Amino acid sequence: MKKILIFSSLVVTVILFLLVNSKLSYYSPSGYLHKDLSEQMDALAIFQGAIGEEIKRGKPENSLWLVDGLDSVLLLITERLNHHKNLIKPFDHYYETKMKEPVNMLRRAILNNDTAASHTAYKLLVKKCNSCHNLHEVEERAHY
Numbered sequence: 001m002k003k004i005l006i007f008s009s010l011v012v013t014v015i016l017f018l019l020v021n022s023k024l025s026y027y028s029p030s031g032y033l034h035k036d037l038s039e040q041m042d043a044l045a046i047f048q049g050a051i052g053e054e055i056k057r058g059k060p061e062n063s064l065w066l067v068d069g070l071d072s073v074l075l076l077i078t079e080r081l082n083h084h085k086n087l088i089k090p091f092d093h094y095y096e097t098k099m100k101e102p103v104n105m106l107r108r109a110i111l112n113n114d115t116a117a118s119h120t121a122y123k124l125l126v127k128k129c130n131s132c133h134n135l136h137e138v139e140e141r142a143h144y
């Protein structure tokens with residue numbers, strides 16, 4: 001019961017994030033740009049945590065939409081914050097070299113209903129988040 005509550009509140013949070021994102025970009029593209037990198041990172045962390053919960057519950061198939069959500073935030077950063085003052089190289093460089101592979105591995109593993117491979121891909125994803133943080137001397141850690 002408690003797990004269900006925690007999960008539902010996560011889902012609600014994710015939906016709110018998406019709504020706020022789409023509303024802002026719909027009404028005012030320039031307003032949208034005020035959403036900075038750290039706020040997009042918070043969205044990434046919510047998706048990443050929720051994906052982890054599903055995988056740990058042995059239900060990776062429930063997290064496909066969350067993986068798509070995480071990927072869409074990554075692509076959004078590439079589109080809108082590619083050249084950011086807190087990034088050494090443009091974000092698309094890190095998307096290509098770090099994030100793309102684990103995200104696609106995870107998507108494939110989920111589609112194949114392969115729990116073990118989902119675990120492996122998820123772990124790799126978390127490692128890549130943290131490797132980029134190390135590179136940028138960001139203390140925040142994504143947790144497996």
Ligand code: HEC
Nearest residue numbers: 037038041042044045048086094129132133136138140142
């Ligand atoms: C391109 C390198 C890069 C990648 C990849 C990356 N991050 Fe970050 N992350 C950063 C940087 C840089 C900051 C500091 C942002 C700032 O303060 O402007 C940050 C900050 C954060 C924060 C703190 C945000 C805050 O409120 O201060 C969280 C949480 C976070 N990242 C989660 C993640 C997760 C989860 C992933 C993987 C799905 C990820 N990040 C992938 C570079 C990256």
